[in-house]
């Protein structure tokens with residue numbers, strides 16, 4: 327793992343710990359001061375944009391990483407096989423992504439599905455943006471169990487690509503999505 331990715335992972339771990347820490351105020355104050363010191367160090371040199379895998383690298387790829395170096399978002403490594411996209415989150419997303427107590431916030435589920443479906447469309451060589459994403463929440467998603475995300479292309483007409491996807495908790499599809507992507511450029 328390179329230094330940037332390792333840092334992103336460490337900051338995700340930090341955010342996850344901060345979200346549910348119960349230490350006393352003096353320790354919170356010390357942690358805040360330490361965090362601000364690190365922020366100062368990292369602001370010494372800043373990029374114009376978030377470094378990421380170029381979109382074009384998804385075309386025909388077998389693996390594609392999304393925001394792996396950006397700790398503000400859950401990174402996702404996708405696998406493309408037989409025209410379908412799959413991603414696994416082996417340790418679950420963790421408590422920081424809660425919406426209802428102990429369960430995944432719906433917006434995060436929608437985000438992950440949009441990421442996977444848009445990457446799948448790009449994998450098929452279509453430069454497209456999300457025009458519409460319809461999400462059905464079928465069951466609450468646990469935060470402490472492995473998750474899987476799948477996506478397929480189900481239709482194409484002119485500039486439009488229709489997709490379906492799901493977030494799986496074991497054998498249960500807890501979130502289902504239909505995404506319409508429209509080719510641009």
Ligand SMILES: CCCCCCCCCC(=O)SCCNC(=O)CCNC(=O)[C@H](O)C(C)(C)COP(=O)(O)OP(=O)(O)OC[C@H]1O[C@@H](n2cnc3c(N)ncnc32)[C@H](O)[C@@H]1OP(=O)(O)O
Nearest residue numbers: 381440444448453454455456457458484486506508510511
């Ligand atoms: C270069 C990018 C490379 C990869 C990007 C990765 C993206 C990652 C995923 C994202 O987060 S994208 C960010 C969120 N999405 C946006 O910001 C898109 C904002 N919307 C737009 O830019 C335009 O509305 C859009 C390009 C989607 C469509 O505008 P256009 O003027 O190019 O197309 P037009 O309105 O003529 O529609 C083309 C077809 O799509 C249909 N359509 C467009 N928007 C629709 C919609 N919302 N629902 C249903 N159908 C829709 C429209 O009816 C029409 O169908 P027909 O060809 O059958 O007539």
